[in-house]
Amino acid sequence: xxxxxxxFISLKLVLAPLISVSKEDAHFLLMxxxxxxxxxxxxxxxxxxREIALRxxxxxxxxxxxxxxxxxxxxxxxxxxPGPAGNVEYFLWLKANAPALLEVDLDxxxxxxxx
Numbered sequence: 001x002x003x004x005x006x007x008f009i010s011l012k013l014v015l016a017p018l019i020s021v022s023k024e025d026a027h028f029l030l031m032x033x034x035x036x037x038x039x040x041x042x043x044x045x046x047x048x049x050r051e052i053a054l055r056x057x058x059x060x061x062x063x064x065x066x067x068x069x070x071x072x073x074x075x076x077x078x079x080x081x082p083g084p085a086g087n088v089e090y091f092l093w094l095k096a097n098a099p100a101l102l103e104v105d106l107d108x109x110x111x112x113x114x115x
Contacts, residue, residue, distance in 0.1 A: 005031040012037075012065045019069055028071060028094040031079070034058035035087050046085045056110055059090050063101035072098025076105050078113020088114050 002022050004011060011030055018028070034049040037058035044050045049058070063073055075093040082088055090109060092101070 002026050002028045003030075004028070006036070007033065008036060010037050011062050015062075015066060015071075016069055019071070024096060026095070027074075028066075028092075030062065030066075030092045030094065032059050032062050032090045032092055033083065033087060034089070035083070035085075037062060048086050049088075052110060052115075055088060055090075056106060059092065059106055059109075060101065060103075063092060063094075063106075066092070066094050067100050070096050072096070073101035073105070074098050076101060076109045078109050080114070082114050 002018055004014065004018065006014065011032060022028075034055045035043060035047050038049055038054050042049065042054050049055055059076065063076075066073075071094040073092060074095055077091050079089045079091060090113070
């Protein structure tokens with residue numbers, strides 16, 4: 001299992017290198033931190049991503065990129081603990097040859113997680 005909880009860098013910059021050093025059947029548990037995926041221009045006060053649409057976009061873009069690299073989504077869930085500044089973060093469970101992230105699953109994770 002590959003676990004990634006990164007700060008100050010997009011997961012899209014490190015995912016391909018992580019795949020290259022992992023076993024073919026590895027599972028990936030990624031913590032998607034929208035504040036490091038959406039770009040500085042989309043951050044609110046204190047670096048917090050407050051808009052649900054931006055959070056959804058951040059998770060979707062990481063999942064789409066992972067899928068382009070051959071990793072599908074086995075699950076998505078919001079972290080029950082917001083980040084120190086109040087950012088809502090999400091776990092993506094990925095594996096090779098799994099299906100793409102379903103929008104309904106992401107919508108459920110967002111609605112069930114902290115607001």
